Amino acid sequence: MNNKSNEIWKNEDKYDNWELRKHRFVDEMRPVLFQYMGITPDSYVLDCGCGTGVLARYIARGLGSGRVLGFDISRYLVDYGNARIADENLSDVCKLVVADGFELPFDDNTFDAVTNYTYMGVLSDPVAGLKEMIRVCKKGGTVSSITPVRGVEWKGEYPLDFAERLHELYDRQEEIYRKYFFIPKKCISKAMNGIP
Template sequence: MFNNIARKYDFLNHFLSMGIDKLWRRKAVKLLQSIQPKQLLDIATGTGDFALACLKLNPDKVTGIDISTEMLAVGREKIAKKNLQDKIELFEGDSENIKFDDNSFDAITVAFGVRNFENLEKGLQEMNRVVRQGGKVVVLEFSKPKNFPVKQFYNFYFFNILPFWGKMVSKDSSAYTYLPESVGAFPDGENFLEIYKSCGFVEVEQIKLSFGIASIYIGTKPVQ
């Protein structure tokens, strides 16, 4: 599915979110400034938007992994056009079986990816393994707003407008009906924070964005 929509993915992301997704990524990146990470891992990197945003932190290297070969191909093209191959490297990789050693990264980012994990706990445990002690994991993900009228508008947009335009532009009928279904099934809010903690993270926190449409979840690997 993601291979099918790869060439339209960036346009649809920015068009369907009216560009708000860029602001969300910037806010997520700022939350890592305090630890000044030099080695970053971006999981479910897709076309590399979050990896590129992480360059604001002036890291030595950003490594991105994703299971979609076509999304990675688009990401590598973007990185090559900006001549940033020495700063960002993208690999095909599974978030639930990360091919890096323990304590390899200062920070990990994931944007709109954890809800696609086949086994959420396993994916988070792998993040905990490969991030260093004291390192941070920042997860940006859609949430389910609770308050009127945001909840009603969000549901109407997500289940009617978004699938229609997504299908029209991407020519894939499943991708943009899958999106609201996967968000609906995702354990957001306090439920996610509890899972975060059960996978070994401390100082977990949720920051709600745009009236609860999305959230940033922060977790830290404890120092033993």
């Protein structure tokens, strides 16, 4: 197995940049995302490559008796994220731990839903990472992945009926980034492909 990407990520400590991503997850999207991710209010959820846990906290705010656990290989991002979880009074519902996605320290068939936001695309061996995600998901549970469409290099037509609307929304998001975060237009594509 090729786990070369671990060397890049285990010392990642730019938690301020990753934290900006919380603006991408709005409350109105939660019902649709929960449906896609197979999450119900009582689910036990795993957020893979959680960074500072922006997705894990977003999920936590929509759970009832359920729980969400996030893991990341960078202890800096995990420590920062757990501090934010405490600030936001989510510690009973949400926790982040340091773990390697190529060798997860969880039993088979543990989680109802296993998801991630822009994690699989950074792995040097995404198939090995996906196999671990499937192993720890309960039989009949849901393994899902979320990635921004425009940041992904796609040869040919987008295979989505709603691609035009998606691009319109993406342009509006860029406007908002420019207005509030003062990122020059020429830097935005680069920023959206990497950090944040």
